[in-house]
Amino acid sequence: MPPRSPLPQRHGLDAAWLRTPDNDPARPAPWPTMRDFLSGRLPAAAPVEEMLRAGEFVDKAGHPWTGEEPYRPNAFVWFHRERAPEPPVPFDVEVLAADERVVVVDKPHFLATTPRGTHVTESVLVRLRESLGLPDLAAAHRLDRLTAGVLVLTKERRYRAAYAGVFQTGDVHKTYEALAPLDPALEFPLRVANRIEKRRGSLQAQVVDGEPNAETLVELVESRGRYGRYRLTPRTGKTHQLRVQLAALGLPIVGDPLYPAVLDVEADDFSTPLQLVARRLSFTDPIDQLLRDNESRFTLEWPDDAR
Numbered sequence: 068m069p070p071r072s073p074l075p076q077r078h079g080l081d082a083a084w085l086r087t088p089d090n091d092p093a094r095p096a097p098w099p100t101m102r103d104f105l106s107g108r109l110p111a112a113a114p115v116e117e118m119l120r121a122g123e124f125v126d127k128a129g130h131p132w133t134g135e136e137p138y139r140p141n142a143f144v145w146f147h148r149e150r151a152p153e154p155p156v157p158f159d160v161e162v163l164a165a166d167e168r169v170v171v172v173d174k175p176h177f178l179a180t181t182p183r184g185t186h187v188t189e190s191v192l193v194r195l196r197e198s199l200g201l202p203d204l205a206a207a208h209r210l211d212r213l214t215a216g217v218l219v220l221t222k223e224r225r226y227r228a229a230y231a232g233v234f235q236t237g238d239v240h241k242t243y244e245a246l247a248p249l250d251p252a253l254e255f256p257l258r259v260a261n262r263i264e265k266r267r268g269s270l271q272a273q274v275v276d277g278e279p280n281a282e283t284l285v286e287l288v289e290s291r292g293r294y295g296r297y298r299l300t301p302r303t304g305k306t307h308q309l310r311v312q313l314a315a316l317g318l319p320i321v322g323d324p325l326y327p328a329v330l331d332v333e334a335d336d337f338s339t340p341l342q343l344v345a346r347r348l349s350f351t352d353p354i355d356q357l358l359r360d361n362e363s364r365f366t367l368e369w370p371d372d373a374r
Contacts (some may be wrong), residue, residue, distance in 0.1 A: 068142055073129035077147045078188060079196035085144045090177040092337030100215055100277045104146065111225075118146060153189045154335035160191055163217065163361050168354060169196065170204065171361045174218040176340035180209040185334075191218060204276075208234040211307065213357055216345025216363040229353040234304075235312055244288075246342035246367050247318040254330070255287040259312045263305040272307045274315045281305040291373040294321070298346075309343065321370055342367050360366040 074082035087104055088097070098104040105124065115134075118124055121369050122131035127143045154323035165171065172191065179186035182193060196204050207219040207230040217354050233239055260279040265272035282302040289296040297318075307326070313319060314326035321342040324330040332333050332339075344367060349360040 070127050071362055072145055073127060074126055074145050074147065076196065076202050079148075079193035079202075080182065081095060081146070081148050081185065083148050084146075087126045087138065087144070088144045089140050097137040098138045100368075101133060101136045101142075104138055105132075105134065108163070110270075112302050113165050114149075117223060125145065150187055151185070153185065154291065157337060160194055161364065163364075164339070164359075167251060168222055169207070169230065169359075170199065170201070170220045170222060171359070172218050172220065174210055174215055174345075176215045177366075179212045180206050180218060184214060190363045192220070195220065201230055207231050208304075211343075212345045213308075213341040214243075214345060215340070215365045217361050218345070219347040219348070219359075220341055226354070233350050233353055237302070239348065241301060242347045243301070244344050244346045245297050245299060245309065245313065246321040246373075247289075247297060248293055249290055249293055249295045252315055253316065253318075255274065255285060255318075256334075257285045259283050259285055259316065261312065261315070263308060263311050265306045271304065271325055272311050274311060279325050281308045281312065285310060285316075286315070291369055294370060294373045296367060303328050340368070 068087065069084050085108055099256050102115070102119065109115060111140045118134065119134040123134040124144050124146045125208045126132060128186065130188045132144060138175065155174070157179045158176065158178065161173040163171045163173055168271070172195070174180065179190040180192065182190050187193065188227045192204060192206055195280055201222055202239040203223050205221050205227050207221055207227070208221040210216060210218055219230065221227050241286060261274045262277040262279050263272050264275050280303065286298040287295050288298050297313070301308055310320055310323055310326045314323070319327050322339045323341050344363050347360070347362045349358060351357070352359050
């Protein structure tokens with residue numbers, strides 16, 4: 068892990084960093100100067116020269132790199148990346164509960180939990196760092212970008228490990244709700260256990276042969292015409308677990324652009340939210356041992372032909 072950034076956050080985003088590699092003293096340095104290192108490591112489109120002139124690359128003490136310095140091994144370079152424009156997600160983040168340690172929110176559909184890939188500023192973490200004035204805010208766990216519902220974040224670094232540990236060890240009770248088709252051949256409640264893997268570069272995760280690593284209790288709560296409202300209680304947290312398992316049952320969640328088939332959806336199309344909500348989340352607080360229990364207020368939208 069790098070030392071703490073000498074640069075403040077910009078628009079709720081931490082500074083990026085690079086570390087120069089070790090080099091063998093018996094061999095010539097891999098780059099003559101720090102300018103050569105930065106030009107070689109950053110994308111060709113990065114305005115390295117402009118950023119050097121503006122003093123936007125700094126060392127771990129916050130002193131600007133000029134680029135003229137001889138290459139230095141094991142050196143940190145901190146800087147802020149230019150961010151590509153993102154379509155604004157037109158939904159608000161509602162705070163359900165907050166105290167000195169955590170913030171519990173109702174995450175809307177389409178908003179990423181944390182900055183990732185092309186979804187950076189349009190994430191819960193970045194929005195709340197700015198709106199709440201909490202630069203050390205961090206997510207204790209994650210929800211898929213397309214999933215709405217209860218999300219827990221920690222306010223300070225000293226609390227991160229304790230709350231993240233609750234989710235990593237599975238000492239938390241989660242229930243989800245989803246709308247999906249009905250299949251009269253299936254009997255509920257149904258316990259689904261299979262093996263899910265997501266290969267690098269693939270948008271979809273898949274059910275594969277092998278020892279199960281994903282388990283969910285599926286219960287049918289309500290039915291309307293060809294559709295049902297399901298309560299999902301996962302015991303594990305694999306990527307896209309609920310979406311993959313329901314699709315594998317022949318019950319793809321309403322509004323899912325990935326399962327069973329990948330659909331071409333424009334980045335600014337927010338018209339068809341995935342009908343999946345992290346409805347309720349409860350756990351024993353690792354600091355004061357009190358019960359935390361929060362419920363999402365999002366409603367599911369039945370299809371027009373659910374009669």
